[in-house]
Amino acid sequence: MRTRIPAIILLWLLIDIYFYKAIQTLSPRDNISIFYWLFDALLTSAILISAFTRSRRFISWLMALMLLSFVPKLVGSLILLLEDITRLFRGFPPRSYAVSEFVLIVAFAFAGLLLFGITRGRHYYKVRRETLFFDDLPEDFDGFTITQLSDIHSGSFSDAKGVQKGLDLVNARQSDIILFTGDLVNNQANEMDPWIDAFSKLDAPYGKYSVLGNHDYGDYIRWETKAHQQANLTRLKQVHQQIGFKLLLNEAMPISKNNAEIWLIGVENWGKGGFHKYGDLEKATAGVPDGAFRILMSHDPSHWEAVTLKHHQPIHLTLSGHTHGAQFGFEIFGFKWSPIKYIYKQWAGLYQKGGLYLYVNRGFGFLGLKGRVGMWPEIAVITLKKK
Known part of the structure; x- marks a missing residue:
């Protein structure tokens, strides 16, 4: 499992970067960027420390937080990818504000489902x-x-x-x-x-x-x-x-x-x-x-x-x-x-x-x-x- 963690985190980082395009479209302010990346940096560090020190105390909750972060962004990124395919044939105009809003709505909906599963689904x-x-x-x-x-x-x-x-x-x-x-x-x-x-x-x-x-x-x-x-x-x-x-x-x-x-x-x-x-x-x-x-x-x-x-x-x-x-x-x-x-x-x-x-x-x-x-x-x- 430990050998797979760098690949998992790399995939997570790539999805993070791509999903961030929707955040930038809706709110280009720097304080949003700081909060967005600080959360992922702290969570990634905690997961790496737990994995390589074989600490089991918090790993389940860290996995849950990672799932809450990764899955909604993955679903949102798929929508962004569809938009980018259409932009390719339209000469790459600016990203649609409405599409980015829709991406965030879908991401929050999936986050709600995940939160239910983690807190009540067991x-x-x-x-x-x-x-x-x-x-x-x-x-x-x-x-x-x-x-x-x-x-x-x-x-x-x-x-x-x-x-x-x-x-x-x-x-x-x-x-x-x-x-x-x-x-x-x-x-x-x-x-x-x-x-x-x-x-x-x-x-x-x-x-x-x-x-x-x-x-x-x-x-x-x-x-x-x-x-x-x-x-x-x-x-x-x-x-x-x-x-x-x-x-x-x-x-x-x-x-x-x-x-x-x-x-x-x-x-x-x-x-x-x-x-x-x-x-x-x-x-x-x-x-x-x-x-x-x-x-x-x-x-x-x-x-x-x-x-x-x-x-x-x-x-x-x-x-x-x-x-x-x-x-x-x-x-x-x-x-x-x-x-x-x-x-x-x-x-x-x-x-x-x-x-x-x-x-x-x-x-x-x-x-x-x-x-x-x-x-x-x-x-x-x-x-x-x-x-």
């Missing part, structure tokens, strides 16, 4: 529903409902009422089963201590099941010894038990209803690139009978195309998380966009190949940026139907 929960049809779903499971949670990141929580609002929405769904697809904490098991009682009250008649995510292993902080890190993971597994979730570690188990059953499979984290590949789908499915209906919990959605779709036993439904939808983007009229799409092919919502489905949850919590903008925290409800 608990602006959205219940998203999908109904999936399968030829070979056992008749007894027709209408079976799953509530999926992912990426809780309890170490980022500070607002008990906000978190409880989300948990109440989960229980209000009255789903048959609750499945959690990893990242219960940011790094350490004790981050869950204040939230054990609240999460233990989640309830579903066919139980609650979970898997580990990449953050749950404690790989992103320094430990005194490897034994301390292992002890932390052992404690985290106990926390899953305390909140009533059966943790599946490269294993599978049947979910029975009347005289029928479906199989729930859970693998440890398997991620592309530099992420650890603890997950073992072969081991997890070793005891699953042929012809069974299978649901897989796998934290990282890249596991789906890389491994799951190639497996000799078809996995009817895979549930993942991990991406958070970057906690930033927009979804409107069926169209969705987030910068995370340039890293993950499957990054939010439902995907289908050859009758096999993947659902990528946008996450319940947040990490890094203390908020969400456009990619609101999610509670997914999936209904299984017999085709």
Whole structure:
């Protein structure tokens, strides 16, 4: 991340310079210029100091301020670019005062949206529903409902009422089963201590099941010894038990209803690139009978195309998380966009190949940026139907 910071700041500076053209058109006074550049200079210095000294205390708020500064200017600059294209064919007349006013109005509107996301978006929960049809779903499971949670990141929580609002929405769904697809904490098991009682009250008649995510292993902080890190993971597994979730570690188990059953499979984290590949789908499915209906919990959605779709036993439904939808983007009229799409092919919502489905949850919590903008925290409800 630190190696990318100079490039990010360079892009920010270029956008700043370009957006400043609108400011100059509306108000050429020097005091406006001083304030405009002083704010960015102070913010840039603070970000660089925090990044290169590895200080985590203020980095989330600095990221939020950077987003508030950069995104509105980026949107405004796109409008200015369109104006400059027309000016090119008109012999470059002076910049339009009206266009510059419009640019500032749009920039302030985006800043308002960002401010809402940073201050309120972290608990602006959205219940998203999908109904999936399968030829070979056992008749007894027709209408079976799953509530999926992912990426809780309890170490980022500070607002008990906000978190409880989300948990109440989960229980209000009255789903048959609750499945959690990893990242219960940011790094350490004790981050869950204040939230054990609240999460233990989640309830579903066919139980609650979970898997580990990449953050749950404690790989992103320094430990005194490897034994301390292992002890932390052992404690985290106990926390899953305390909140009533059966943790599946490269294993599978049947979910029975009347005289029928479906199989729930859970693998440890398997991620592309530099992420650890603890997950073992072969081991997890070793005891699953042929012809069974299978649901897989796998934290990282890249596991789906890389491994799951190639497996000799078809996995009817895979549930993942991990991406958070970057906690930033927009979804409107069926169209969705987030910068995370340039890293993950499957990054939010439902995907289908050859009758096999993947659902990528946008996450319940947040990490890094203390908020969400456009990619609101999610509670997914999936209904299984017999085709």
